[in-house]
Amino acid sequence: MEKVAAINKKEALLLETDALITNESEELDAIINKYPGEKRYIMAIMHDLSRHFNYLPRPALEATARHAGVPFSQVYSMATFYKAFSLVPRGKVHFKVCDGTTCHIKGSQIIIDEIYSRLNIKPGETTADLQFSLETVNCIGACALAPALLANGKVHPRLNAAGVRQVIAEYGGP
Numbered sequence: 001m002e003k004v005a006a007i008n009k010k011e012a013l014l015l016e017t018d019a020l021i022t023n024e025s026e027e028l029d030a031i032i033n034k035y036p037g038e039k040r041y042i043m044a045i046m047h048d049l050s051r052h053f054n055y056l057p058r059p060a061l062e063a064t065a066r067h068a069g070v071p072f073s074q075v076y077s078m079a080t081f082y083k084a085f086s087l088v089p090r091g092k093v094h095f096k097v098c099d100g101t102t103c104h105i106k107g108s109q110i111i112i113d114e115i116y117s118r119l120n121i122k123p124g125e126t127t128a129d130l131q132f133s134l135e136t137v138n139c140i141g142a143c144a145l146a147p148a149l150l151a152n153g154k155v156h157p158r159l160n161a162a163g164v165r166q167v168i169a170e171y172g173g174p
Helices: 002-023 025-032 039-053 058-068 072-081 101-106 108-119 161-170
Strands: 093-098 132-137 149-151 154-156
Touching: 025 039, 025 058, 039 058, 039 072, 058 072, 093 108, 101 108, 108 132, 108 161, 149 161
Parallel strands: 093 132
Antiparallel strands: 093 149, 149 154
């Protein structure tokens, strides 16, 4: 039942945010029209869209497909293939918890549990106010600093529960 509630919450969030994107059509057009209407520019367009919106909204992917003259399915398959892209809104602060071997052994689950305790989000989720999102990754290349997390690209090393609370507070969380 909890999984169904999470899916319904995610679908509602997508509908709400996709509606906002259509209101930003001038910005969307400006991003897409920086590039020639050719297939080889799809990845660059998606990177710019992802940076602007913090995810790849369906209307933006549809506009990209029209601009490049390719089927929507081709753009969608590219967007879903690369983990760097998200089809659901990410928070303004995006936490990536390293769960590679070293971080896992040294306590990455403590980081995940503390984020859940403070923000009520699990890996793959975003807070309702779109302020925070959480994902786990295989490695962030900071094994000597384990356990670690990235917050908007900044490494926070050797974390324990108190350190996680401090990081969340640093980014405006409770």
